[in-house]
Amino acid sequence: MAMIRRRGFTLIELIIVITLTGIVVAMIGPLLVRPFSLVTDQERRARLLERAQAAITLIQREVRQALPNSVRVNGTALELVPVLFAGRYPSGDDPANIDTLTPRKPDANFSVMADFSLPSGARAVVNPHNTTLFYSAMADAYNGMVTPSTTTVSLVDNGTQDRITLSSPFRFDPSGNGSPSRRVFFVSTPVTYLCEGNELRRFASYSAAVAQPTSSSSAPLNTAGSQALVTDGVTFCQFRYAVGVAQRSGLLTIELELSEDGEAVRLIGQVHVENVP
DSSP, rough: OOOOOOOOOOHHHHHHHHHHHHHHHHHHHHHHHHHHHHHHHHHHHHHHHHHHHHHHHHHHHHHHHHTOOEEOOSSSEEOOOEEEEEOOOOOOOOOOOSBOOTTOEEEEEESSSSSSOTTTOOEEEOEEEEEHHHHHHHSSSSSSSOOOOSSSSEEEETSSSSSEEEEEEESTTTSSSOOOOOEEOOOOOOOOEETTEEEEEEEESOOOOOSSOOOOTTGGGGGGGGGEEEOOOOOOOEEEEEEETTBBOEEEEEEEEEEEEEEEEEEEEEEEEEEOO
């Protein structure tokens, strides 16, 4: 019976096969990995875009609800004062009349043509025509425009026309005639959006200051009752504001860049600021 001889691979043949296989894998590997890498990159860009858009939308929404002439910027910081409620007051010349408001004379009672509830700590504002004077008044450094922080503002619900009572008579507009549209606003404390480090944060429930706060480690932001992370991964942030006039809205521009693992997305958003007092 004839014997069958079996012949295997030689060491040289095995080395050649391994070498050729390595070359093939090295050539086609990147081609196979690249589609998955592209998908990952697209998902990362989409996440960054979504986060940047959400941050800008949040700021735009709050700016639209800001008190006229309360928006001010300082590079990476934006400050504003949200309006809690607003209404119209009947104007008069006699402060003793509890139904009308006499802005240029001390007045402690007036009616508001609106139906709303008033939270504790609210302050009344009439004719906020100047940003610098407004924040000075909010910080109790100017007597006018905003009721002092020590004055209690109370409301009696009379249906569609409520009555406002101040704990002390106040002269809202010493040199003028009040709001051109007879509007009165009710506000509380300011809000600041601040880009610091690689984070964008929102600060609220802090005392107003004459100078705009620009650091979280300094007063008044370091004592803020509320601070929330809006987004992180911030590599560029800038607020620019073109101040309007009574007949024209201001324009706030928000530029925000977020990055992650080498990917970066930069968005620019704008919002008109109503400044009619």
